[in-house]
Amino acid sequence: MRVVVIGGGPAGLAAAGAAAAAGADTVLVDSEPVLGGQFHRGHPQRVDARVRHLANSTVWAVEGMRLHVRTGQADSPSRTGEVLNADAVVLATGAHDRVVPFPGWDLPGVYTAGAAQALAKGQGIAIGQRVVVSGTGPFLLPVAQSLKAVGAEVLRICDANTGLGWLGHPRAASPAKLAELLGYAVRLRSAWRPRTAVVAAHGEDKVNAVTVAKLNPDWTIRSQERIAVDAVCVGHGFTPRLELAVTAGCTLVDGFVAVEHTGATSVPGWYAAGEVTGIGGADLAAAEGEVAGTAAARGSHPSRALAKVRSGRRFAAALAAAHPIRAGWHTWLTDDTLVCRCEEVTYKDLRAAVDLDAAGTRTFKLTSRVGLGLCQGRTCGRAAIDIATALASDRRTFFTPADLQRRPIATPLRLAELASLPEEDL
Amino acid sequence: MRVTIDGVPSQAAQGQTVAGALLAAGRTSWRTTRHAGKPRGVFCGIGVCFDCLVTVNGVADVRACQRVLVDGDDIRTEEP
Amino acid sequence: MDVVVVGAGVIGAACADALSSAGLRVTVLDRGPLASGTSAAGEGNILVSDKEPGPELDLALSSLSRWPTLVGDTDIEWDPKGGLVVATGDPAPLAHFAAVQREAGIDARWITPAEALEREPHLTTRVTAAVHYPQDAQVQPVLATQALLSNVRRRGGVLRPGVTVVGLDARGVHTSEGIIACDHVVNACGPWSGEVSRTLGAPIAIAPRRGMVLVTAPLPPTVRHKVYDADYVGAVASGDADLQTSTVVESTAAGTILIGSSRERVGFDESIRVRVLRELARKAVALFPTLADVPVMRAYGGFRPYAPDHLPVIGPDPRVPGLWHATGHEGAGIGLAAATGALLAELLTGVTPHLDPTPFRVDRPGVLECA
Numbered sequence: 106m107r108v109v110v111i112g113g114g115p116a117g118l119a120a121a122g123a124a125a126a127a128g129a130d131t132v133l134v135d136s137e138p139v140l141g142g143q144f145h146r147g148h149p150q151r152v153d154a155r156v157r158h159l160a161n162s163t164v165w166a167v168e169g170m171r172l173h174v175r176t177g178q179a180d181s182p183s184r185t186g187e188v189l190n191a192d193a194v195v196l197a198t199g200a201h202d203r204v205v206p207f208p209g210w211d212l213p214g215v216y217t218a219g220a221a222q223a224l225a226k227g228q229g230i231a232i233g234q235r236v237v238v239s240g241t242g243p244f245l246l247p248v249a250q251s252l253k254a255v256g257a258e259v260l261r262i263c264d265a266n267t268g269l270g271w272l273g274h275p276r277a278a279s280p281a282k283l284a285e286l287l288g289y290a291v292r293l294r295s296a297w298r299p300r301t302a303v304v305a306a307h308g309e310d311k312v313n314a315v316t317v318a319k320l321n322p323d324w325t326i327r328s329q330e331r332i333a334v335d336a337v338c339v340g341h342g343f344t345p346r347l348e349l350a351v352t353a354g355c356t357l358v359d360g361f362v363a364v365e366h367t368g369a370t371s372v373p374g375w376y377a378a379g380e381v382t383g384i385g386g387a388d389l390a391a392a393e394g395e396v397a398g399t400a401a402a403r404g405s406h407p408s409r410a411l412a413k414v415r416s417g418r419r420f421a422a423a424l425a426a427a428h429p430i431r432a433g434w435h436t437w438l439t440d441d442t443l444v445c446r447c448e449e450v451t452y453k454d455l456r457a458a459v460d461l462d463a464a465g466t467r468t469f470k471l472t473s474r475v476g477l478g479l480c481q482g483r484t485c486g487r488a489a490i491d492i493a494t495a496l497a498s499d500r501r502t503f504f505t506p507a508d509l510q511r512r513p514i515a516t517p518l519r520l521a522e523l524a525s526l527p528e529e530d531l
Numbered sequence: 532m533r534v535t536i537d538g539v540p541s542q543a544a545q546g547q548t549v550a551g552a553l554l555a556a557g558r559t560s561w562r563t564t565r566h567a568g569k570p571r572g573v574f575c576g577i578g579v580c581f582d583c584l585v586t587v588n589g590v591a592d593v594r595a596c597q598r599v600l601v602d603g604d605d606i607r608t609e610e611p
Numbered sequence: 612m613d614v615v616v617v618g619a620g621v622i623g624a625a626c627a628d629a630l631s632s633a634g635l636r637v638t639v640l641d642r643g644p645l646a647s648g649t650s651a652a653g654e655g656n657i658l659v660s661d662k663e664p665g666p667e668l669d670l671a672l673s674s675l676s677r678w679p680t681l682v683g684d685t686d687i688e689w690d691p692k693g694g695l696v697v698a699t700g701d702p703a704p705l706a707h708f709a710a711v712q713r714e715a716g717i718d719a720r721w722i723t724p725a726e727a728l729e730r731e732p733h734l735t736t737r738v739t740a741a742v743h744y745p746q747d748a749q750v751q752p753v754l755a756t757q758a759l760l761s762n763v764r765r766r767g768g769v770l771r772p773g774v775t776v777v778g779l780d781a782r783g784v785h786t787s788e789g790i791i792a793c794d795h796v797v798n799a800c801g802p803w804s805g806e807v808s809r810t811l812g813a814p815i816a817i818a819p820r821r822g823m824v825l826v827t828a829p830l831p832p833t834v835r836h837k838v839y840d841a842d843y844v845g846a847v848a849s850g851d852a853d854l855q856t857s858t859v860v861e862s863t864a865a866g867t868i869l870i871g872s873s874r875e876r877v878g879f880d881e882s883i884r885v886r887v888l889r890e891l892a893r894k895a896v897a898l899f900p901t902l903a904d905v906p907v908m909r910a911y912g913g914f915r916p917y918a919p920d921h922l923p924v925i926g927p928d929p930r931v932p933g934l935w936h937a938t939g940h941e942g943a944g945i946g947l948a949a950a951t952g953a954l955l956a957e958l959l960t961g962v963t964p965h966l967d968p969t970p971f972r973v974d975r976p977g978v979l980e981c982a
Contacts, residue, residue: 182904461757501772519905
C-alpha cells in the first residue's frame with residue numbers, strides 16, 4: 106500500500122506521519138528544500154523516518170493514480186523526473202494569499218502578506234522600514250509581528266472588516282489559538298485599525314505612499330488619507346491551491362475540495378487535508394492531515410484528531426464569517442487599474458470582455474487575456490471572475506471555481522524536460 | 532558562497548534565495564513588463580505570481596523567490 | 612423568415628452572420644457561453660497549405676478571401692504570417708504535394724533550406740526541403756467568433772447562451788427555456804453535432820477527435836511563420852484512432868508559442884496524457900532546438916468535429932424539413948467558417964451557391980445515420 110502525500114506543511118506532515126504509522130509505504134512530495142510549509146517557514150520540521158521525503162519536488166501532472174514529479178532546483182531545466190504510482194493520495198497543497206486589486210498594487214514595494222512573512226521568517230529581510238499592513242483576517246497580525254521582529258515600523262494594520270467578529274464565537278476557538286491572537290492584539294493594538302484599507306498605492310518605480318480609507322461595512326470608501334510608506338503588504342484571506350485536485354477530478358464546494366469526515370474526496374483513493382478543504386489554520390490542518398493520512402493508509406480511526414477537526418471547523422467557519430470579502434472593493438478600481446499583472450489587463454479591458462458576453466471562464470480569458478500569463482490566473486483569477494460576475498449584472502454567467510483552477514500542467518516545466526521523459530514513465 | 536549578480540561578484544549565505552539576495556542588495560525591482568515596461572520585483576514571495584523572474588546560469592524565467600542560490604550562480608536580471 | 616442557429620462557435624457564428632446579412636431574423640443558441648467550445652480550443656488557423664486539391668481546398672480559398680471583409684475594423688489579431696512546411700528527411704513527397712497544390716491554385720513556393728533558415732533563423736539546420744505558403748493566416752479564434760456574433764447582434768439578431776435544445780417539431784425548436792418558433796434550424800454544434808442531431812431526430816455521423824496544444828511562456832519574437840513538419844497532411848487525413856502528432860509551431864500576438872498538434876479519438880475524455888505532451892515537446896524541440904529551455908506554462912485540449920470521410924457537412928437534412936447542418940470541419944473550422952456561412956445562407960435562401968455544395972451534402976454515404 107503506497108500513500109503519496111503532496112505538500113509538506115502542517116497538513117501534509119501530519120498526513121505523512123499518520124500514513125507511515127498505519128503501516129503504509131509513504132512518500133511526501135514537497136516543493137521546498139525543507140519541510141514545514143508556509144506556516145513553519147524558518148523552523149524546518151521533521152517527519153517520521155519511515156516516510157520517504159522528496160524535497161524540492163513538484164507534482165506537475167496527474168494521470169489517474171500516477172503522479173509525475175520533477176525534483177531539483179526551482180525552475181531548473183536539469184531537474185530529474187520520477188513517476189509515483191499511488192494507491193492513495195493525500196492532497197495537502199495548501200493555499201496562497203488572496204489579494205484584491207487596487208490602483209498601484211503592481212508597484213514594486215507592494216507585497217502579499219505571505220511574501221512579507223516568508224521574507225521575514227525565511228530570509229531575515231524586512232520589506233521596508235515604514236510599512237502598512239492591509240487586508241482582512243487574523244493572519245495580518247502574525248505578519249505584522251514578523252515585520253516588527255525584522256526591524257520594520259508597522260504604521261497601520263488595516264482590517265477592512267471589524268476583525269473581531271470571531272470573538273463572538275468563543276466556544277469555536279481553541280484556548281491556545283485565542284491566547285495567541287489576543288497576544289498579537291495586545292502587542293499591536295496601537296497600529297490596528299478596523300474598517301480601513303489601503304485602497305491605492307502611489308509612486309513611480311516604487312511605492313512611496315498609500316491611500317488609506319475608512320470603509321463602510323460594504324467596503325465602499327467613506328474618507329481617505331495619504332500616508333508615506335516604503336512598503337505595503339496586503340492579504341485578503343487565502344486561495345486554495347486546487348490545480349491537482351481539479352485535474353484529479355475532485356468535486357469542489359464553495360471553491361474548496363469537498364471531503365467526507367475522513368478527508369476522502371469524491372474521487373476514490375484521493376484524500377485532501379488542510380487549506381485546500383477550507384481555511385482554518387495550522388492546528389486544524391494538522392488534525393485533518395492526521396485523519397486523512399490514517400484513512401488513506403486504511404488505519405484505525407484517530408478519534409482525538411477527528412474531534413479536533415470538528416471543533417476546528419467550527420472555529421474556521423466563525424473566522425470565515427468574520428472576514429468576508431465585500432464587493433465594495435470594486436469601487437476602489439479605476440479604468441486603468443491592472444487586474445491581471447502578467448498580461449497587464451485592466452479593469453476597463455475586463456468590462457469590454459463582459460460587453461461581448463464573454464461569460465465563461467475560457468472565453469473570458471481568451472477575450473481579455475486575463476489569467477493567460479505565467480501565473481495562469483493564480484493571482485488575479487478570483488478577482489477577475491468576481492469583477493466579471495458583478496459587471497454582467499443580471500446577464501447569465503458560466504464561471505465555476507473548477508474552470509478557474511483547471512491547469513493540467515500544475516507547475517511549469519521546460520520543453521526539454523517534457524521531451525526527455527523516459528518511455529517507462531509514460 | 533560567491534555568486535554573480537548582473538556581473539557583480541557578491542557573497543551569499545546558505546539558504547538565501549535569489550530574491551533574498553536582490554532585496555538585501557537594495558533592489559526592489561529587476562524586471563519590466565512586456566507591454567507597458569512597468570517594473571516588477573517580488574510580490575507573492577512564495578512562487579505563485581511569477582513577477583520576480585530572473586535568468587540563472589543562462590536560463591530565463593526562473594522565480595527568484597523560489598530559487599535557492601548555490602555557489603557560483605550567475606544571476607542576470609535581464610533576458611539572456 | 613426566422614432561423615435558429617444552434618451552436619455559438621465560429622461555424623454557428625459565421626452561419627448566423629451570413630443569414631442575418633441576408634435579411635433573416637436569427638437567434639443563436641448555445642447550451643454554454645458563447646464561443647467556448649472548439650473555437651476556444653484551437654490556434655485560429657486559416658490555412659491552405661495543408662489542403663489537397665478538392666472541395667475542402669475550394670472552401671478554404673473562398674474563406675480566405677472572405678474573412679478580412681467579414682469583421683470590418685474589429686481587431687481579431689488577423690496575421691497573414693504565411694506557412695512554412697519543412698521536411699527533415701526525403702524531400703520528394705513534399706515536393707510532389709506542393710506541385711499538385713500549385714496546379715490547384717495554391718501559392719506554394721519551393722524554397723531552399725538556406726532560404727528557410729533565413730525566414731526562420733531558429734529552425735533546425737537539419738531541414739532538407741521547405742515550402743513557403745504566403746496565403747496562410749491566423750486569427751485569435753475567440754475574438755473572430757465574437758466579431759461575427761457582434762455583427763449578428765447589431766443586425767437585431769438574438770444571442771442566447773445557456774439555452775439547451777431538447778427537440779424539434781412543427782411548432783419550432785424545443786429548448787430548456789421553452790419553444791422557439793422558426794422556419795429553419797441550423798445544427799452547428801461542432802463535435803457535439805452528432806449528439807444534437809439525434810436530439811433533433813435526424814442523426815448524422817459526427818464524432819469528436821481530441822487535440823492538445825502546449826503553450827510556452829511569452830518569448831521575444833522567435834518563430835515568425837506557422838511552421839510545421841511535412842507529415843502534417845498525413846495525420847489530418849487519417850481516421851486512425853491511435854495518437855498522431857505532427858509538429859506545428861507558431862507564435863501568437865501575446866508572445867507565447869503554440870505547439871500542436873495531436874489527434875486522438877478518445878470520445879469526450881478531457882484528461883491529459885503525458886505521452887501526448889511529450890510527443891508534442893519532442894517534435895517542437897527537434898524543429899526549433901532553441902526552444903529546449905523554454906517553460907511550458909499551459910496545455911489545453913479540445914475536440915474537433917469529424918465526419919467519416921473528413922469533409923465538412925453543409926446543407927439541408929433530407930429527413931427533417933427545415934433542419935440544416937453545418938459541421939464536421941475538424942481542426943479547420945476557423946479557416947473554413949467564412950465560406951461555410953456563405954454557402955449555407957445561399958442554399959437556405961435559394962441563391963445560386965458560390966461553390967459546388969454537392970461534396971458537403973448531408974445525404975452522402977456514411978454521414979446519415981439510421982434514427
